[in-house]
Amino acid sequence: xxxxxxxxxxxxxxxxxxxxxxxxxxxxxxxxxxxxxxxxxxxxxxxxxxxxxxxxxxxxxxxxxxxxxxxxxxxxxxxxxxxxxxxxxxxxxxxxxxxxxxxxxxxxxxxxxxxxxxxxxxxxxxxxxxxxxxxxxxxxxxxxxxxxxxxxxxxxxxxxxxxxxxxxxxxxxxxxxxx
Amino acid sequence: xxxxxxxxxxxxxxxxxxxxxxxxxxxxxxxxxxxxxxxxxxxxxxxxxxxxxxxxxxxxxxxxxxxxxxxxxxxxxxxxxxxxxxxxxxxxxxxxxxxxxxxxxxxxxxxxxxxxxxxxxxxxxxxxxxxxxxxxxxxxxxxxxxxxxxxxxxxxxxxxxxxxxxxxxxxxxxxxxxxxxxxxxxxxxxxxxxxxxxxxxxxxxxxxxxxxxxxxxxxxxxxxxxxxxxxxxxxxxxxxxxxxxxxxxxxxxxxxxxxxxxxxxxxxxxxxxxxxxxxxxxxxxxxxxxxxxxxxxxxxxxxxxxxxxxxxxxxxxxxxxxxx
Numbered sequence: 001x002x003x004x005x006x007x008x009x010x011x012x013x014x015x016x017x018x019x020x021x022x023x024x025x026x027x028x029x030x031x032x033x034x035x036x037x038x039x040x041x042x043x044x045x046x047x048x049x050x051x052x053x054x055x056x057x058x059x060x061x062x063x064x065x066x067x068x069x070x071x072x073x074x075x076x077x078x079x080x081x082x083x084x085x086x087x088x089x090x091x092x093x094x095x096x097x098x099x100x101x102x103x104x105x106x107x108x109x110x111x112x113x114x115x116x117x118x119x120x121x122x123x124x125x126x127x128x129x130x131x132x133x134x135x136x137x138x139x140x141x142x143x144x145x146x147x148x149x150x151x152x153x154x155x156x157x158x159x160x161x162x163x164x165x166x167x168x169x170x171x172x173x174x175x176x177x178x179x
Numbered sequence: 180x181x182x183x184x185x186x187x188x189x190x191x192x193x194x195x196x197x198x199x200x201x202x203x204x205x206x207x208x209x210x211x212x213x214x215x216x217x218x219x220x221x222x223x224x225x226x227x228x229x230x231x232x233x234x235x236x237x238x239x240x241x242x243x244x245x246x247x248x249x250x251x252x253x254x255x256x257x258x259x260x261x262x263x264x265x266x267x268x269x270x271x272x273x274x275x276x277x278x279x280x281x282x283x284x285x286x287x288x289x290x291x292x293x294x295x296x297x298x299x300x301x302x303x304x305x306x307x308x309x310x311x312x313x314x315x316x317x318x319x320x321x322x323x324x325x326x327x328x329x330x331x332x333x334x335x336x337x338x339x340x341x342x343x344x345x346x347x348x349x350x351x352x353x354x355x356x357x358x359x360x361x362x363x364x365x366x367x368x369x370x371x372x373x374x375x376x377x378x379x380x381x382x383x384x385x386x387x388x389x390x391x392x393x394x395x396x397x398x399x400x401x402x403x404x405x406x407x408x409x410x411x412x413x414x415x416x417x418x419x420x421x422x423x424x425x426x427x428x429x430x431x432x433x434x435x436x437x438x439x440x441x442x443x444x445x446x447x448x449x450x451x452x453x454x455x456x457x458x459x460x461x462x463x464x465x466x467x468x469x470x471x472x473x474x475x476x477x478x479x480x481x482x483x484x485x486x487x488x489x490x491x492x493x494x495x496x497x498x499x500x501x502x503x
Contacts, residue, residue, distance in 0.1 A: 024213045032207050042205040046212065053216045054223075060377070114199040121196075137197040161186055164193045171196065 018063035024053055027068065031075045038079035038122070038134060039086070040115055048078050069148040076134050083123040121171045129163035136160055278344040278407045280335040284365075288328030290373060295324060302326040303370040308383060308482060311501035314494065315379060322376035331367040336360065341403060350406035359400065365390040378489035381502075383482050442475075442492075445500040449477030451492065475499050 031052055036045035052074045056062065062070040122130045128149070135145045145160075146153035293299050300306045303326050312319040338360040345353050369385035391397070398419045405415035438453045452474040459469060468474040473495040474487045484502060488495050 021213060024216065025209055028209050028212060029205075029207060032205055033202075036202050036205060037200045040200070040202060042202060046205070046207045049207075050212055050215050050219070054219055057216065057220050058223075114196070118196050118199050133193065133197060137194065137200075161189075164186075164189050167193050167196075168189055 018060075018067070020057060020063070023056075023067055027071055028053065031071055034072065034075045034134075034138065035079040035082075038076065038119070039082050040119060044082070045079070048082060049075065052078055066147070069144070072135070072138070072140075073131065073148045076131050077127065080122065080127055080130050080134075083119055086123075117171065117175050121167060121174060124170055124174075125163070125166055128159070129166050132156075132160050132163040133167055278341045278404055280337060280340070281332055282335075283330060283332045285329065285331040285367070287330030287368075287370075290325050290327035290371070292323055292325045299324045299326050299372050302328075303372050304329075305369070305385060307372040307374065308484075308502045309374065310381065310498045314498050314501055315376065315488075315490065320376040320379070322374055322379070325373040325375070327371040327373070329368060329370045331365070334364040334366070336362045336364075336400070341407070344407040345403060348407050348409060350403075350412070352412065353403050353406050355403060356396070359395075362392060362395055364395075380485075380487045382485040383502075385481065386478065386483055442496065444475075444477055444496060446477060446479040449475050449496075449499065451475055479503070 028049055031049040032042070032045050035048045035052075036042045039045060039048075052071060055074055056067060056071060059070075122133070125133075131149060132145065135148060140148065142156040142160075143153050145151070146156050151159065293302060296307055296309060307324070312322075336359050338355055338357060341359070342355050345351065345355065366387060368387040371382060371384040374381040374383075402415045402419040405418060406412065410418070440451050440453075441448050442451045443449075452468050454468045454470050454472065457470045468487060469489075471489050472487055473490060473492050474485070475495055476483075476485045477499065478484070479502070482502070484499065486495060486499055488498070490498065
């Protein structure tokens with residue numbers, strides 16, 4: 001109920017000055033992209049991004065200047081969880097089809113196969129390593145990664161190196177040196 | 180140097196593979212997705228509120244059960260039916276229930292949400308007071324409103340039960356006269372209106388009324404009850420004597436570890452209830468203040484109010500004072 005008009009109100013207004021609607025409009029598409037890149041399913045990514053924002057809604061303590069970082073981390077975690085679920089179900093081929101009209105059938109096959117392999121590898125890494133790699137690949141600086149993952153900025157480089165080695169080892173173990 | 184080169188190669192190798200994850204740009208319908216979030220959260224909040232109303236109903240019933248006029252009103256018993264004014268807050272052990280028998284003669288309809296203040300006024304029979312929301316937050320919050328129906332009940336004192344409860348509480352110094360046996364005190368209360376926004380709960384009702392036999396030593400009875408509830412003798416006596424006008428007594432679970440102090444408000448004296456331990460209150464105790472909550476209980480000429488909020492004390496008092 002809107003306090004001014006007595007009418008049912010827009011629930012995007014929270015108690016504090018945090019403008020949920022504005023944050024949603026500015027960040028939703030980006031979060032959908034972050035999730036979609038990880039799980040390779042744009043439609044499902046939109047649903048998961050909605051869930052990310054529902055979680056933000058319920059967390060007044062993160063509704064502030066750091067909301068962007070929190071959203072990014074939550075989106076990656078939700079996407080990795082989804083990836084693991086899918087990995088368990090072993091339905092990669094059906095789920096990871098990303099068709100590009102301009103691509104030849106061979107390119108499509110090559111691309112989706114590589115995506116499948118990368119996603120399968122990510123789903124087998126520990127979550128912190130996968131988060132580090134994905135945040136770095138999203139273009140975040142060490143300082144930003146530290147903020148999002150609540151790490152000491154000085155240790156990000158070391159942790160990232162370990163994560164890269166872990167990724168490489170896991171990938172090669174699963175698929176060998178293909179190129 | 181070799182290590183650096185190797186790391187650089189790994190870095191590039193990993194980046195090459197992760198680059199495969201690029202997907203076509205999507206164009207989600209942002210406004211419809213925003214509405215989806217709002218709808219989901221509205222439904223979730225309604226489910227939570229429904230649970231909250233149930234707990235609040237129990238809390239309100241507790242207020243009723245422990246509402247008695249004070250000693251100083253005995254002179255007014257010629258009127259027999261009196262309105263309760265003022266409120267005292269104590270942390271009590273549940274054993275207090277065993278000290279008397281209570282039965283509803285008119286059981287209140289459970290608290291339920293209504294569509295807005297007008298609907299609440301129709302159900303409650305009075306116009307609910309709304310705070311000046313601009314003092315609560317900017318932008319003004321959305322809020323829910325609910326009503327619990329009117330109720331009436333009867334307390335029956337059994338001397339044997341009261342003595343046994345006092346014994347269990349170790350309050351063997353309290354004398355319970357035989358004349359209290361089978362004394363009945365009748366209570367009726369108006370519908371209660373609940374207003375709930377994020378970090379904000381306001382409960383209001385018209386002052387309850389009680390009817391009791393003339394000459395009943397109510398202050399002594401209240402003191403005995405408080406002793407059953409685990410309140411030390413000096414404090415129990417002080418509370419019983421400090422109720423200067425007919426007053427309601429709000430009992431919260433003793434393990435809530437509350438602290439109370441009187442504060443000056445526009446309408447007179449109110450009670451500020453604070454969390455003494457910094458710990459989360461017992462599960463299910465909606466009216467127990469959390470570590471960051473401020474809780475106020477006060478009365479005006481026409482209302483009994485309880486406000487629980489995460490605003491600071493000064494703002495909570497200002498909001499409270501904005502109520503008629």
